[in-house]
Each structure stands twice: as structure tokens, then as C-alpha cells.
Amino acid sequence: MKAAVITYPGSNCDRDLARGFELAGFAVERVWHKDTALPAGTDVVGIPGGFSWGDYLRCGAIAARAAISDAVRAHADRGGYVLGVCNGFQVLTEMGLLPGALLRNAGLKYVCRVVELEVSADSAFTAGYVAGARIAVPIAHHDGNYTADAGTLDRLEGEGRVAFRYVQNPNGSARDIAGVLSANRRVLGMMPHPERRCEPAHGGTDGTALFRALAEAGVTAGA
Amino acid sequence: MKARVHVMLKDGVLDPQGEAVRVALGTLGFSGVEGVRQGKVIEIDLAAGDRAAAEAEVRAMCEKLLANTVIEKYSVEIEGGNA
Numbered sequence: 001m002k003a004a005v006i007t008y009p010g011s012n013c014d015r016d017l018a019r020g021f022e023l024a025g026f027a028v029e030r031v032w033h034k035d036t037a038l039p040a041g042t043d044v045v046g047i048p049g050g051f052s053w054g055d056y057l058r059c060g061a062i063a064a065r066a067a068i069s070d071a072v073r074a075h076a077d078r079g080g081y082v083l084g085v086c087n088g089f090q091v092l093t094e095m096g097l098l099p100g101a102l103l104r105n106a107g108l109k110y111v112c113r114v115v116e117l118e119v120s121a122d123s124a125f126t127a128g129y130v131a132g133a134r135i136a137v138p139i140a141h142h143d144g145n146y147t148a149d150a151g152t153l154d155r156l157e158g159e160g161r162v163a164f165r166y167v168q169n170p171n172g173s174a175r176d177i178a179g180v181l182s183a184n185r186r187v188l189g190m191m192p193h194p195e196r197r198c199e200p201a202h203g204g205t206d207g208t209a210l211f212r213a214l215a216e217a218g219v220t221a222g223a
Numbered sequence: 224m225k226a227r228v229h230v231m232l233k234d235g236v237l238d239p240q241g242e243a244v245r246v247a248l249g250t251l252g253f254s255g256v257e258g259v260r261q262g263k264v265i266e267i268d269l270a271a272g273d274r275a276a277a278e279a280e281v282r283a284m285c286e287k288l289l290a291n292t293v294i295e296k297y298s299v300e301i302e303g304g305n306a
Contacts, residue, residue, distance in 0.1 A: 103236070
């Protein structure tokens with residue numbers, strides 16, 4: 001299984017995300033935003049957290065239009081897996097690969113702490129958790145307030161595409177949404193950082209199951 | 224020629240920053256402030272001389288990058304150039 005982790009100017013979780021994939025058995029290749037193709041055989045694209053282009057204009061807006069974006073979109077259109085964490089989630093909504101948008105936190109403050117999430121959808125990303133499981137994963141963001149129109153929110157809930165919900169909403173996100181899936185359930189965007197919860201030294205390993213399940217899903221799908 | 228783009232959150236999208244400004248204005252004694260919405264203004268210098276073509280191009284810029292039409296609306300003003 002091969003993961004490609006993209007780095008933009010201002011990414012700061014790219015190494016952590018690569019490490020999360022590696023610990024789960026992925027071969028990881030790092031990709032620069034000016035590249036126009038993904039490495040051959042890429043199964044999963046990882047879009048990391050950070051502050052791509054300094055959050056200028058809107059968080060993720062400029063990264064969503066970077067040179068590598070066409071290749072990421074083609075990968076997703078082919079049914080490839082994409083995981084966007086934090087700024088990566090913002091990039092995926094700006095690319096239109098996931099619905100909705102991420103606004104400034106309702107409390108206006110940057111929030112950096114470990115939060116409890118409820119796992120609330122079936123997908124290759126969440127298969128390693130018991131349905132309804134509660135996991136502890138860090139968040140660190142200023143613009144994680146998920147919003148979409150009521151019809152979109154209803155559809156996401158009706159189709160079981162809310163992958164993670166906050167047990168205690170830290171940022172004003174509509175319906176406590178912390179992560180959402182694409183219609184084919186192969187693109188996941190989430191504000192919390194599973195890659196920061198993969199080793200005992202992190203204070204917990206609740207993020208590990210996400211990467212491991214993804215590795216297993218890819219193998220069984222023959223991707 | 225100069226284009227001025229106003230980008231605002233759509234009506235109904237919560238604007239936490241505007242709300243904070245509203246509260247701050249109330250704290251300063253401006254009691255009549257019923258609502259505040261905060262947006263952004265983007266000024267663009269254009270080489271084009273034709274107003275209609277410039278407006279069409281700037282609208283394309285808004286759709287592709289300057290505004291996120293999931294949550295934002297925009298308006299375009301063109302100054303100068305041939306009518």
C-alpha cells in the first residue's frame with residue numbers, strides 16, 4: 001500500500017501524517033505541491049494539516065488550486081482514497097471534493113486540545129472502530145466550524161457520511177460534525193488529528209486504527 | 224482599470240467575527256447596532272481597457288478563487304476604462 005503525502009508552503013503536519021501512514025505499514029512518498037502527478041501506484045493521498053499559504057484569502061483556498069490538485073481530483077474520481085486532516089479538510093472542501101465549508105470557530109479562539117469524538121459512520125477509514133466508539137484525538141485549529149446548508153447536512157446524516165462527531169462541540173460546527181465522507185466514502189476530511197495519536201509517546205493511540213483499517217481496506221479492495 | 228470585489232458571507236451563514244464586532248460596538252455605547260457582517264474587499268488592477276470584458280473576467284476570478292460560493296457571495300465594481 002502506498003500513500004502520497006502532499007506538502008504545501010505552510011504545511012506543518014506533513015511529516016506527522018507520513019509517520020501515521022508508515023506505522024500502519026504504508027510505503028509513503030512525499031509530494032510537492034508543484035508536482036503535477038502522483039507517484040505511480042498511489043493508493044491513498046494524504047493532505048496534511050498546517051497553514052498552507054498562510055491561510056491567505058481563505059483557509060485552503062490557494063492550496064486547492066495548486067498544481068497537484070488536478071492529479072488529486074483525478075485520483076478521487078477514479079475511486080482512490082483521500083484523507084485530509086485539519087487544513088487538509090479545508091483544502092478538500094475548497095476543491096469541492098467534500099461538501100460544506102469551514103468557518104472561523106464560533107468562539108473566535110484558536111482551540112488546541114484533546115477532544116472526544118464519536119465514530120459515527122461505516123467506511124474504510126472507520127472500520128477499525130466499533131460503531132459508536134468514543135476516541136480521544138487532538139484538535140488544533142482556528143477555522144474548524146463546519147457549515148453547510150440544511151439540505152446538505154440532512155443528506156450527509158441520512159447517508160451516514162458523518163464519520164466523526166464531537167462529543168462536546170469545541171468550535172460551533174453544525175450538528176457537532178468533526179469529519180465527513182464523500183458520496184463514495186473514499187474521501188474523508190476531518191479537523192481532528194489522528195496522526196497525533198498514533199504512538200504511546202503521543203499520550204494515546206486512538207488514531208492508529210484509522211490508518212490500519214485504511215491499509216487493510218486497500219488490500220482487500222485490490223487497489 | 225481597477226476592479227473592486229466585495230466578498231461577504233451569504234445571508235444566513237453565521238459570521239462569528241461580525242457578531243464579535245457587534246458586541247464590541249455595544250460595549251462602546253453604540254446602542255443602535257442591530258447587526259454587523261464582516262467581509263473583504265479585493266482591489267485588482269487590470270490591463271484590459273474594455274469594461275464588459277473586464278467585468279466578465281473578474282467574475283470568473285470570483286467563481287474560481289476569490290469567493291467560496293458555498294458560503295460567500297460577491298459583487299464586482301469596475302472603475303475607469305471604456306464604457
